[in-house]
Amino acid sequence: MDCRDIQEKLSAxxxxxxxxGEMTQVEEHLKACPKCSLALEDLRKTIxxxxxxxxxxxxxxxxxKVMTRVREEAxxxxxxxxxxxxxxxxKVPLEVFATVAIAVTAFYVFNAVEPEITQPQPFxxxxxxxxxxxxxxxxxxxxxxxxxxxxxxxxAPASQASEPEDRVPAAGMAEEAVxxxxxxxxxxxxxxxxxxRMKREMRSLAxxxxxxxxxxxxxxxxxxxxxxxxxxxxxxxxxxxxKLGGEIIRSESVDNKLFFTVILxxxxxxxLKEAMKFLGEVVEETALPSAGGDVEIRLKVMNTExxxx
Amino acid sequence: xxxDTDPDYETVLRCQKGDVDAFEQIVVRxxxxxxxxxxxxxxxxxxxxxxxxxxxxxxYKNIKGFRGNSSFxxxxxxxxxxxxxxxxxxxxxxxxxxxxxxNDPVTANDGEMDPPSNDVxxxxxxxxxxxxxxxxxxxxxxxxxxxxVVVLRDIQxxxxxxxCDMLMLAEGTVKSRLHRARESLRSCLKxxxxxx
Numbered sequence: 001m002d003c004r005d006i007q008e009k010l011s012a013x014x015x016x017x018x019x020x021g022e023m024t025q026v027e028e029h030l031k032a033c034p035k036c037s038l039a040l041e042d043l044r045k046t047i048x049x050x051x052x053x054x055x056x057x058x059x060x061x062x063x064x065k066v067m068t069r070v071r072e073e074a075x076x077x078x079x080x081x082x083x084x085x086x087x088x089x090x091k092v093p094l095e096v097f098a099t100v101a102i103a104v105t106a107f108y109v110f111n112a113v114e115p116e117i118t119q120p121q122p123f124x125x126x127x128x129x130x131x132x133x134x135x136x137x138x139x140x141x142x143x144x145x146x147x148x149x150x151x152x153x154x155x156a157p158a159s160q161a162s163e164p165e166d167r168v169p170a171a172g173m174a175e176e177a178v179x180x181x182x183x184x185x186x187x188x189x190x191x192x193x194x195x196x197r198m199k200r201e202m203r204s205l206a207x208x209x210x211x212x213x214x215x216x217x218x219x220x221x222x223x224x225x226x227x228x229x230x231x232x233x234x235x236x237x238x239x240x241x242x243k244l245g246g247e248i249i250r251s252e253s254v255d256n257k258l259f260f261t262v263i264l265x266x267x268x269x270x271x272l273k274e275a276m277k278f279l280g281e282v283v284e285e286t287a288l289p290s291a292g293g294d295v296e297i298r299l300k301v302m303n304t305e306x307x308x309x
Numbered sequence: 310x311x312x313d314t315d316p317d318y319e320t321v322l323r324c325q326k327g328d329v330d331a332f333e334q335i336v337v338r339x340x341x342x343x344x345x346x347x348x349x350x351x352x353x354x355x356x357x358x359x360x361x362x363x364x365x366x367x368x369y370k371n372i373k374g375f376r377g378n379s380s381f382x383x384x385x386x387x388x389x390x391x392x393x394x395x396x397x398x399x400x401x402x403x404x405x406x407x408x409x410x411x412n413d414p415v416t417a418n419d420g421e422m423d424p425p426s427n428d429v430x431x432x433x434x435x436x437x438x439x440x441x442x443x444x445x446x447x448x449x450x451x452x453x454x455x456x457x458v459v460v461l462r463d464i465q466x467x468x469x470x471x472x473c474d475m476l477m478l479a480e481g482t483v484k485s486r487l488h489r490a491r492e493s494l495r496s497c498l499k500x501x502x503x504x505x
Contacts, residue, residue: 011488045505046495048461049444058344059358066336066365067329073369074329 003029006036010043054269219266219289220296223273226304227280230256232302240275258301266295280304317381324372332369334460338383340365342465343389350393351400352449360396362387379474387475402496405430440502447497455490462487 006029010019015028030037227233234251235259241248246264253259264272269288276282281304289295313319329471342363348356367388375384385437399463425468448464457476461467462483472483498505 008488011485011491024431042499042505043491044493046491046498047463047505049498050448050459050494053349053441053444053464055341055345056339056348056354058361059354062340062344062358062361063336066340066362069366070336070369071329071360073366074327233358239390298314 003033003036006030006033010040014040014043014047044192050293070087166227183308219293220286221269221288221299222285222300223276224283224285224300225276225280226283226302226306228304230258230301232301234258237276237299237301238278240272244272244275246272256303257306258299260297260299260301262297262299263294265299266292269295269297271296310320315377318377321372321375321377321381324369330371334380335368335385336365336428338387343385344466346386346389346460347393347396347497349445349464350390350456351397352445353400356396356400357393360389360392364392367392375455380471383471383474386467386471390457390461390475394457397453424426443501444498447494447501449491450497451493454486455493457489458483458487459494461493 005238006026009018009022009026013023016023018026030040225233225237237258238248241260241262241264245268246262246265248262250261251258262272266288273282273284276299280301317335319332320331320338324335340361344357344361346356347360347364351360354443364385369387375381448459451459458472461472461475462469469483471482472478473480476483480488495505
C-alpha cells in the first residue's frame with residue numbers, strides 16, 4: 001500500500017473500522033511515513049474542531065410556535081371531520097330520519113303520478129264536434145264562456161232550457177255557485193287535473209234533444225260494444241249515430257271505457273247495431289222496447305281484453 | 310407502528326390517535342437536536358428555526374403514516390435533513406441573486422478569506438465565537454452529500470446504521486463519503502485557520 005491508499009483508510013483507521021490485518025498494515029506504514037502521520041494528525045484535529053462546535057439552544061419561542069401551528073392543523077382536521085361525522089349521536093339518527101322521509105315522500109309522489117303515466121286519456125274530439133254542431137243548431141241556448149267551462153248548466157225540462165246569461169255563474173265563482181234545484185249540474189274536469197283519470201264531458205243540449213231524452217227515458221235499452229282500441233272508435237260511433245238521424249246526448253270516458261247515451265228512433269236501432277258490428281262485437285244487454293218512437297240507448301264501449309275478466 | 314423498543318413508541322401512538330398534547334412532548338424531547346442538525350446544515354439560526362417548525366408540522370401531519378420501520382427520531386431527522394437541504398438551496402439561490410451582502414465573510418482580492426493568525430494556539434482560538442463561525446462556514450461550503458454525513462456523524466454522533474437509515478444509503482457509501490467529507494473539511498479549515 002502506498003501513501004495514497006493509506007490516507008484513504010485513515011478515517012476508518014481512526015474509528016477502528018478496518019480489519020485486523022488492515023489495521024496492522026496502516027500502523028506499520030504510519031511508523032515509517034511522517035507525511036501520512038501528519039495527515040492522520042490533521043484528520044484528528046479536523047474531527048476535534050468539528051466536534052467542538054457547541055450545541056446551540058433553540059429559540060425559547062420555538063416550542064410555542066410549533067405547537068400553535070400544530071394545533072391549527074389539528075383544528076383544521078377536526079373541523080372537516082366534525083362537518084362530516086360529528087356529533088354522531090345527533091347526525092346519524094337525523095340522517096336516518098331524512099332518508100326515511102325522502103323514501104316515504106317518493107313513494108307517495110310515485111303513487112300519485114303513476115296512473116297519469118300509464119293511462120293517458122286523449123279522448124276529447126267527440127265533445128268538441130258535438131258542441132260545435134249544437135252551437136249551430138241552437139243559437140238561443142245559454143252559452144258558457146270559455147273560461148267558465150268548469151261548470152255547465154244543463155236544464156232538465158225542455159221548457160227551462162233557455163236561461164238568461166245572468167244566471168250563469170261568473171268566473172271564479174263557478175265552484176261556489178249553488179245549483180238551482182231544477183237543474184242538473186255536472187262538474188267538468190280538465191284532463192290534467194283529474195284525480196281518478198275520469199274524464200266527464202257534458203254539453204249544452206238543444207231543447208228538442210232534451211225533449212227526446214225525456215221521452216226516451218221511458219224506453220231505454222243497453223248495448224255493449226267490445227273493441228280492440230277504445231280510443232279510435234268514438235268518431236265512428238258518432239258518425240253512425242248521425243247517419244241514422246240520432247243524437248248523442250252524453251259521452252263519458254272512464255278508465256278506458258266509453259259511455260254514450262244515444263237518442264235514436266227505434267226503427268233505426270237494428271241498423272245501428274249492424275253498423276256497430278263493423279267496429280267490434282256487440283252485446284245487447286237490454287232488449288229493444290216494443291213501443292215505437294225514440295229510444296234511449298246506453299252504449300258502453302269496452303276493450304275486448306276486459307271481457308275476459 | 311411495530312418498533313416498541315423506541316423510547317418514543319408510546320407517545321407516538323398517542324399522537325397517532327390525535328393527542329396533540331402528546332405531540333408537544335415529542336417537540337420538547339427532540340427540538341434541540343433537530344434544531345442543531347438544521348443549524349449545522351443551513352448555517353443560519355433563523356433559517357434553522359423555520360426549518361424545525363416546518364419539520365415538526367410536517368411530522369404531525371404525516372404521523373399516522375409512520376410505520377416504525379426505523380426509530381421515530383430517525384424518521385424525524387430525515388424530515389429535518391430534507392427540509393434543511395431545500396432551505397440551503399434557497400439560501401444559496403438567494404445569495405446568487407443578491408451577490409453583495411453585509412453578512413458575507415470578508416474575502417481578499419484573490420477570493421480567498423483573510424489568512425488567519427497563527428499567534429494563538431487553535432484550542433484557545435476555538436473558544437471564540439468567530440472560530441466556531443469559521444468551522445461552520447467550512448461545513449456549509451461542503452457538497453450536500455458530504456455535509457450530511459459530517460453533521461450526522463461528527464457533530465450529532467449518530468451511528469452508521471442510523472445514518473444509513475436517514476440517508477437511505479449503504480454503509481460503505483456512508484463511510485466513503487465521510488472520509489472524503491473530512492478531507493474536504495480539513496482542506497477548508499487549513500485554508501481558514503492555517504496550521505491546525
